[in-house]
Amino acid sequence: MNWLKASTSTATAQAARMLSGLIVIKMIAVSLGTEGFGRLGHFMSLISVLSVLAGGGILNGIVKYVAEYKGSPSRLNTFLSCAGAYSLLFSVLVCLVLSLFERQISLLLFDTDQYGSLIVFLAFIQFAYGVVSFCNGIINGLTETVKFAKISIVGTALGLPISCFCILQYGFVGAVVGLAVINACLLIPSLIAVMRLDLLQKIKLRFNRLDFKHIARFSSMQMVSLATLPLAEIFVRSLIAQYFGWQETGLWQSLMRLSAVYIGFFTMFLAAYYMPVLSSITDRRKSFNHVVKYLLGVGGAFIVIAVVVYVMRYYVFLIIFSKEFVIPANYVLYQLIGDFFKILSYVIGFLIVAKAKSTLYILGEFVQTGLYLGLALLAIRSGQVENVFVIYAFSNFLYFLVCLTGLTVYGRLSLRIQQKTE
Numbered sequence: 001m002n003w004l005k006a007s008t009s010t011a012t013a014q015a016a017r018m019l020s021g022l023i024v025i026k027m028i029a030v031s032l033g034t035e036g037f038g039r040l041g042h043f044m045s046l047i048s049v050l051s052v053l054a055g056g057g058i059l060n061g062i063v064k065y066v067a068e069y070k071g072s073p074s075r076l077n078t079f080l081s082c083a084g085a086y087s088l089l090f091s092v093l094v095c096l097v098l099s100l101f102e103r104q105i106s107l108l109l110f111d112t113d114q115y116g117s118l119i120v121f122l123a124f125i126q127f128a129y130g131v132v133s134f135c136n137g138i139i140n141g142l143t144e145t146v147k148f149a150k151i152s153i154v155g156t157a158l159g160l161p162i163s164c165f166c167i168l169q170y171g172f173v174g175a176v177v178g179l180a181v182i183n184a185c186l187l188i189p190s191l192i193a194v195m196r197l198d199l200l201q202k203i204k205l206r207f208n209r210l211d212f213k214h215i216a217r218f219s220s221m222q223m224v225s226l227a228t229l230p231l232a233e234i235f236v237r238s239l240i241a242q243y244f245g246w247q248e249t250g251l252w253q254s255l256m257r258l259s260a261v262y263i264g265f266f267t268m269f270l271a272a273y274y275m276p277v278l279s280s281i282t283d284r285r286k287s288f289n290h291v292v293k294y295l296l297g298v299g300g301a302f303i304v305i306a307v308v309v310y311v312m313r314y315y316v317f318l319i320i321f322s323k324e325f326v327i328p329a330n331y332v333l334y335q336l337i338g339d340f341f342k343i344l345s346y347v348i349g350f351l352i353v354a355k356a357k358s359t360l361y362i363l364g365e366f367v368q369t370g371l372y373l374g375l376a377l378l379a380i381r382s383g384q385v386e387n388v389f390v391i392y393a394f395s396n397f398l399y400f401l402v403c404l405t406g407l408t409v410y411g412r413l414s415l416r417i418q419q420k421t422e
Contacts, residue, residue, distance in 0.1 A: 013149035013268070020160045021261050022320050024182065025254075027167045028175050029321040034250030036172060037321075041237050041253040042109045043118070043176045048260075049230050050122055051183050055130030056090035057222025058083060058215050059137045060275065065214060066141025067276040077202045082211035084134060084203050090219070091130040098123035109234070118176050128184035135190035138199060143276050151189040152268075159185030221361045228369035236376045236388070244385050252388065254317070254325050255335045262305055266298060266343050275350050287351060288411040294347050302343050306336040334389035341396040348403040351410070360406075367402055371395040 029037055052059070062083055069076040098105065102119035106112060139148045162185065163178035170177070233256070241249040274294055281287045309316055313332045317325050345368075352361045372395040379387035 013152035015265075016153045016156045017268075018261050018265065020156045020163075020182065021264075023160065024163055024167065024178065025257055025261075026320055027164060029254070029325060031167060031171060032175065034254070034324050035246040036250070037325075038237070038241065038246040038249030038251075038253050039110075040172065040175055041249065041256075042234055043115075044179065044253075044257070045230050045234050045237075046109070046122065047176075047179050047183070050094070050126045051129050052133075052222060052225075053094060054091055054126040054128075055087035055133045056215070056219045057133075057225075058087060058218050059133045059140075060222070060271070061215050061218030062134065062137025063141045063271065063276055064218070064279045065211075066138055067143070067279045070142055077199075078208065079211050079214075080138070080199065081204050081206050082208050083137075083215055085205040085207050086212065086215050086219070087130050087134050088205065091127050094126055095123045098126075118173065121177065122180055125180050125184050128187045132183070132186045132190045135194045136186075138194055138197070139190075140271060140276055142197070143273070144193075145273055147193050151186060151193055154189040155186030156182070158188065159183070221365075224362045224365045228365045229372070232369050232373045232376075235373070236380070239377070239380045240385065240388065243380050243383075248385050251325060251327055251331070252385070254321055255327060255331060255389075258309075258316075258320065259335060259339050262309070263339060263343060266302065267346060270294075270298075270346060270350055274347075278350060284410070284413070288407070291348060291351050291407060292411075295344055298347050299340070299344055302340055306340060310336055328386070330386065331389045334386075334393040338389075338393035338396040341393070341400040345396065345400045345403045348407050351407070364399075364403070364406075368395075368399045371398050 028040065032040060062080075065079050065083075066076065069079055099120050102116040102123070103113045105119050106115040109115075136148060136151065139151065159182035163182040166174035166178035166181065168174070237249060237253065240252055278287060278290055281290060310329075310332055313327065313329065317327055349361070349364065352364065372392070375391040375395050376388060379391040
């Protein structure tokens, strides 16, 4: 029943976020076209990075240790005090870096310094992202899935009209602001939800060595994660624009954006329910069985969604984007295959996060990025944009095999340990 309740709540919240995300994408696609949509891609990636990076990227760490310490209020308060101080300090550092180097960042990403003011805007709005991440970590760690769903729904309802207004009134700049604001509007319901738990009032921002070490481990995992795939994506996007033009870049970006929408449903559920439960399981064999169960369940659910998207692809892109976004069927097929293996890799990867195996996680990120980036470079230089999508599917398949091999080894070791103790 808990699983069903969590699934229903998560599905409702993610449906609201998916709908708002699709509305925003539709407005951007109609307003900017394929070329403008492609150029906006770098800002989309930057906002996504800041959404996770803000506050030190310690969301998963907060989820894990709140789940562990929720039975001990004093220990929980000590941990949250350190996590809050860490999050604030990191947000200040990010703000300073973006504000001081706004011109250089704009030149690096866009070959022009005219977007420096937007970089500064993002530097300050990421403070809201940091607070949202901190609050949602507490909510998820306590397995308050229904509250988390309400936060998402209310935040989306607040942010959507503001985002739409910005896009309609101010074009490209408005699209950047709108995309940033819709995430920041989660701040109000997140704060209200945590304040009602009577936790924030007891938190005193101060560091302690043990919790700082725990938090830094998760922060390092997230830093590597953000410094690998998202940056690789920015690099690949730039190369596609260089070799094939912004028109093809816009088509590639539209598929990546659509993927982010339905992948977000699964990652939201995995983070909100699957990982806290996994963190609380101390028996290795039970952890292995839990992962296998979710591999089958999540894989099956994704196949259903993928079939619907592929069969209805023409209408999906017509409704979500516009007639200008005509995506060949084989591009869509390769993208869906790649997304399938990416989601399954996430299911296995959350085991590493839940057990705080930072070295293994970092190694996995480098392997995944190395596969994608190396193969993508070959695909782009082949002169056929179709190969970029082929490589996306193939690299995710190879990485899933790596993850599956690791899971198999983990399962065998767990069985041996269980047999020795019996």
